[in-house]
Amino acid sequence: MSHTIIKDDEVDIIIAALQSDLTSFMEEWRPVFSRFHLIIVKDPDLKEDLKIPEGFNCDVYTKSDIDRVVGSSSIVDLFSGYSCRYFGYLVSCKKYIVSVDDDCVPAKDEKGLLVDAIAQHISNLRTPATPFFFNTLYDPYCKGANFVRGYPFSLREGVKCVLSCGLWLNLADYDAPTQALKPERRNSRYVDAVLTVPKQALMPLSGTCIVPRAQVGRRRKDEVGNNGGHMVWDVC
Known part of the structure; x- marks a missing residue:
């Protein structure tokens, strides 16, 4: 399977804004965000007005926009808090949507260099997924890698990846009771790895740092695999 070509103008980055001053957040992400259109x-x-630094190609949506588009007050309530990010999904017309919350900053690798999570997500979507047979060498399509011994040749073409899901550092991704018991626990080890979630496996999925193919619902079944699509996750 050939790798998909994804252009910068096919990508929307959706930011859920729960704090009014986005200056620090936007400046942290400027090397990455400046290439793309932001929602x-x-x-x-x-209640406060948003503070957004200059130099970004962005559209801002507020409660009045949500009221106008959604209409029903009971549905509008569903877009409160970080769930407001999903309104961005409604208004985006791009093929690919990147979701980032305003309390997330770019990770740095073991050399202290900024990790371009958006580029990694796009790379994941460009690359086939391998959900039918687990590859212990992780991503077989990355430079210098290959399929592990015993991997069926008939499955090495892979299927189209329809969702890239990132992980975050610092706060561990626990449920509420576990976080209450271990409030000081932090996840600080950066791991540069990409894995395909196996077919029919269950996994928790956050709305933060995910990149779906927005048009996957209109693609043919044979383009995305037997179960309608497969996920790849990476470190964000």
């Missing part, structure tokens, strides 16, 4: 969705419960 910033302001939390309907946030």
Whole structure:
């Protein structure tokens, strides 16, 4: 399977804004965000005006926009808090959507260099997924890698990847009771690895740092695999 070509103008970055001053957040991400169109969705419960530094190609949506598009007050309530990011999904017309919350900053690798999570997500979507047979060498398509011994040749073409899901550092991704018991626990080890989630496996999925193919619902079944699509996750 050939790798998919993804252009910068085919990508929307959706930012859920729960804090009014986005200056620090945007400047941290400037080396990455400046290439793309941004959709910033302001939390309907946030009263202060947003502060956004210059130099970004962005559209800002507020409660009045949500009211106008959604209409029903009961549905509008579903877009409060970080769930406001999903309004960005409604208004985006791009093929690929990147979701980033305003409390996330770019990770740095073991050399202290900024990790371009957006580029990694796009690379994942360009690259086939391998959900039918687990490859212990992780991503067989990355430079210098290959398929592990015993991997069926008939499956090495892979299938189209439809969702890239990132992980975050610092706060461990626990459920609420576990976080209450271990409030000081942190995840600080950066791991540069890409894995395909096996077919029919279950995994927790956050709305933060994910990149779906927005048009996958209109693609043919044989383009995305037997179960409608497969996920690849990476470190964000």
